[in-house]
Amino acid sequence: MRYHLKQGLGLAVFWLVLGIILRILMAVTHIGLLGILGFIPLILTVIGIINAANEVQKPLPLIGKMVEDKF
Template sequence: MDNKTLSIVSYITIIGWLIAYVMGKEKMDSLLRYHLKQSLGLGLVSLAFSISLNIVASIVPALSFLGIIGYAIIVLWVIGIINAANGEMKPIPFIGKAFEDKFSFIG
């Protein structure tokens, strides 16, 4: 697979991220490195949001409607895939800038 395809695959769950990281490790370019960082950051934000929402909803069941905010994460995920498919190194809106200089193990 080429780096553009691996960039797209990196957004598809943690298994896709691992596949993109392992397969692209030898021939990693700046596009793949950038999208690996963005998708890992988005995955971590999604996980933290899910855990915190479950805690809040178990304490105050009336606030379980906040789960609708999860759709915003899906929209950010789609934006990341579109950016990777177009070969652009644009950050994911709202949270992407925070992950541009993180995760130094990626490269």
Template structure:
């Protein structure tokens, strides 16, 4: 697979991330584009899980707060699309608002 394809695949579900990661790890020429987008997408996956759990707890305590859950889901989906667009353009730019938090946090992706 091409580097661009691996970078895009990293954003497509957790299974796509795992496939992209395994393919990246067995390569001898490790491109920074793939590792960067693996890092960004893993951060987004973790963030969406945490926000999903938090919003579920909030909705269980205050049922009318389901709007918050919808906004959180929509927000993470928009970030996912922006990540796919950046990977397609072969750009190494962080996701808006949250992307800087993920830079350099997952060192196992670089080696």
């Protein structure tokens, strides 16, 4: 359970940082298609839920290895 909590906390931080960066980029560049990148954390959340439900300690793509030893 501790492993999945660490992954979830890392995902929450990633979600927050990505949201801030995307809002700044969308305001500066006026490219609305950047909003599609906002779905990345949602997809990672679904992957994490599936891993936790199957009791598999598999790191999340993109951020999993970075947050394994941080929290």
